[in-house]
Amino acid sequence: MAAQQVASTLWVAEPSAAYLVRPSVVVDASAICAVLFDEPSRDEAMRHLSGKTLCAPYLLDHEVVSVALKKRAHQWPAASLDQALADYARYAVSLYETEVTAQHALAVRYQLSAYDAAYLWLAAALKVPLITFDAALAKAAQAHLAALP
Numbered sequence: 001m002a003a004q005q006v007a008s009t010l011w012v013a014e015p016s017a018a019y020l021v022r023p024s025v026v027v028d029a030s031a032i033c034a035v036l037f038d039e040p041s042r043d044e045a046m047r048h049l050s051g052k053t054l055c056a057p058y059l060l061d062h063e064v065v066s067v068a069l070k071k072r073a074h075q076w077p078a079a080s081l082d083q084a085l086a087d088y089a090r091y092a093v094s095l096y097e098t099e100v101t102a103q104h105a106l107a108v109r110y111q112l113s114a115y116d117a118a119y120l121w122l123a124a125a126l127k128v129p130l131i132t133f134d135a136a137l138a139k140a141a142q143a144h145l146a147a148l149p
Contacts, residue, residue, distance in 0.1 A: 024053040026123040027093065028116070029063035030133040032056075036064065036084040037071060041133060048131050054093040055126060057118040061095065064088050096122055110140035120144060 027049060034045040068081050098118045106124075107117035116137040123130035123145060130141040 022051055022053045024055050024094075024126060024128045025049070026119055026126065026128055026130045027054045027056055027060075028119045028130070028132040028134065028137065029060060029067065031131045032060070032088070032091070032093070033064060033067045034133065036088055037067065037076075045131070045133075054091055055122060055128065056093050056095055057098050057122050058095045059115055059118055060093060063115070096125075098122060099125070106140075106144070110136075110144065112137060112140055116140070124148060 025048070031045045031049065032054070033039070034041045035049065064085070068085060071084075072078070072081055098121050103114065103117045103121045106112065106120050107114055110117070110120070112120065116134060119130060119132065119137065120141055123141060127145075127148060130137070130145065132138050132141070
């Protein structure tokens with residue numbers, strides 16, 4: 001009996017683009033606050049954050065509030081600050097705990113603040129890009145993330 005040939009058609013069914021997984025990035029306070037508080041670097045930050053799932057260590061909430069308090073001290077209108085904080089809540093940033101021993105080691109190794117080391121640790125743990133306007137953190141991230149296996 002001769003083998004019967006069956007036509008093979010590969011079908012791929014996908015959800016609409018709105019339901020596709022968005023790539024993750026770690027965002028630090030300098031980048032998210034540029035967007036929230038309409039700073040001159042806002043458009044550049046938006047280019048790198050749009051369409052992404054934003055991740056950060058839990059401390060991001062505190063840093064955003066700290067920036068809002070500084071803006072308030074510099075006479076920002078309360079309504080603008082309330083809007084910025086409401087916008088932040090809508091971003092629904094995925095927040096993570098950090099591993100403090102590893103965070104400390106990164107701070108020492110790259111001479112970073114504990115805060116910056118938390119962002120670097122998370123980017124390395126998730127193996128995703130880190131978005132920042134902080135030059136020292138960016139330099140450390142480029143070196144550290146490039147060396148990950």
